[in-house]
Amino acid sequence: MPVDLLPPNPADLLPVPGVRLGIAEAGVRKANRKDLTVLLLDEGSSVSGVFTQNRFCAAPVQIGRDHLARNLGIRAMVVNTGNANAGTGEDGLMRARATCIALARHLDLAPEQILPFSTGVIMEPLPHDRIEAGLPAALADAKEANWGRAAEAIMTTDTVAKAFSTQVVLGGVKVSITGISKGAGMIRPNMATMLGFLATDAKIAPALMQDLAKTLADASFNRVTIDGDTSTNDSFMVIATHQAAHAEVSSWDSADGKALKAGLLQVAQKLAQAIVRDGEGATKFITVRVEGGKTGDECRQVAYAIAHSPLVKTAFFASDPNLGRILAAVGYAGIADLDQTLIDLFLDDVHVAVKGGRNPAYREEDGQRVMKQSEITVRVVLGRGDAADTVWTCDLSHEYVTINADYRS
Numbered sequence: 001m002p003v004d005l006l007p008p009n010p011a012d013l014l015p016v017p018g019v020r021l022g023i024a025e026a027g028v029r030k031a032n033r034k035d036l037t038v039l040l041l042d043e044g045s046s047v048s049g050v051f052t053q054n055r056f057c058a059a060p061v062q063i064g065r066d067h068l069a070r071n072l073g074i075r076a077m078v079v080n081t082g083n084a085n086a087g088t089g090e091d092g093l094m095r096a097r098a099t100c101i102a103l104a105r106h107l108d109l110a111p112e113q114i115l116p117f118s119t120g121v122i123m124e125p126l127p128h129d130r131i132e133a134g135l136p137a138a139l140a141d142a143k144e145a146n147w148g149r150a151a152e153a154i155m156t157t158d159t160v161a162k163a164f165s166t167q168v169v170l171g172g173v174k175v176s177i178t179g180i181s182k183g184a185g186m187i188r189p190n191m192a193t194m195l196g197f198l199a200t201d202a203k204i205a206p207a208l209m210q211d212l213a214k215t216l217a218d219a220s221f222n223r224v225t226i227d228g229d230t231s232t233n234d235s236f237m238v239i240a241t242h243q244a245a246h247a248e249v250s251s252w253d254s255a256d257g258k259a260l261k262a263g264l265l266q267v268a269q270k271l272a273q274a275i276v277r278d279g280e281g282a283t284k285f286i287t288v289r290v291e292g293g294k295t296g297d298e299c300r301q302v303a304y305a306i307a308h309s310p311l312v313k314t315a316f317f318a319s320d321p322n323l324g325r326i327l328a329a330v331g332y333a334g335i336a337d338l339d340q341t342l343i344d345l346f347l348d349d350v351h352v353a354v355k356g357g358r359n360p361a362y363r364e365e366d367g368q369r370v371m372k373q374s375e376i377t378v379r380v381v382l383g384r385g386d387a388a389d390t391v392w393t394c395d396l397s398h399e400y401v402t403i404n405a406d407y408r409s
Contacts, residue, residue, distance in 0.1 A: 014147075017176075020040045029121070033082075059116075061232070086118075100114040164274075175202045221272045224393070279400075284376060284395040293387040321371050343356045348377050
């Protein structure tokens with residue numbers, strides 16, 4: 001079961017004018033499951049995106065990067081689950097292109113105006129003929145109010161759909177923001193093994209759209225980790241349809257710019273944290289906060305050393321306050337001039353270590369009390385400066401091994 005995460009209520013998900021979503025059962029890997037989604041964007045919409053940093057990236061990632069760079073105006077996206085179309089070579093590129101061509105023909109668009117996305121098993125040929133056969137049903141199903149069903153259709157090992165909405169007021173006009181994501185394992189930033197789609201009807205200046213997805217991802221999806229593995233297919237897209245009746249947002253420093261960015265980030269962070277809460281086999285949601293660093297980069301370096309450690313993560317699963325494992329991870333994080341005599345460690349409200357040594361007031365039962373919680377904050381103070389950063393992770397359980405051992409069967 002996910003950690004303190006409920007399925008979204010479709011009634012709470014706001015339609016975004018200019019975006020319609022259609023879902024179908026194409027039988028990509030298994031019969032009788034929603035596994036094909038199309039997102040249709042009205043003309044004039046803008047799209048910004050970021051993809052995995054894994055050099056062994058999937059065919060749809062390669063095609064998607066190319067199509068975005070051509071700047072012809074993205075008008076549709078096609079998403080399949082059950083097959084990642086990764087590790088498939090030139091044949092995989094052909095199949096991804098064929099999917100774009102098929103959807104483009106239905107919509108009377110250029111194939112370069114389509115972005116493909118795939119998620120699922122690696123190194124198996126994409127059954128693009130099944131996807132193409134399912135497109136008419138997905139297109140016939142396209143509606144603005146389909147965000148909830150689309151969140152279900154992009155799931156793989158997820159146990160619960162992930163979708164959130166909010167509204168902000170820009171110049172007296174209500175603007176909608178809605179997003180969906182999927183991901184539960186093979187999660188490590190740059191990006192995680194995830195797909196994310198975030199849309200708004202706000203009017204955003206083209207100069208601001210260019211780096212918007214990266215800016216949002218850096219503060220959300222690039223702050224989560226489940227198992228330290230960077231996937232082949234990670235993609236996060238931000239869509240602005242420009243249909244709301246307010247003045248164009250041309251600066252993030254303006255009042256409207258700050259409000260819009262805060263709303264977008266709120267939804268992006270909820271989606272990212274939902275992935276961790278639904279991590280494969282997860283029983284605990286853990287916030288790792290590192291303070292007192294010289295730079296944000298070194299704070300993240302330490303935070304990820306803690307968040308990736310199998311010894312730390314299994315201790316959390318067992319509710320065992322074996323907290324020396326956290327200090328060990330801080331020490332091997334790679335900061336050459338780290339002074340261990342300046343380090344403090346906190347577990348929620350419990351002060352565990354002072355100046356690099358066990359706090360004389362610390363009691364094992366206090367640590368165990370916190371470790372039994374479903375949500376825990378680890379806070380490390382390095383004593384080197386004023387920088388700070390945060391990463392979200394989960395524990396590592398027996399169920400994680402079971403899920404990944406049986407994934408292809």
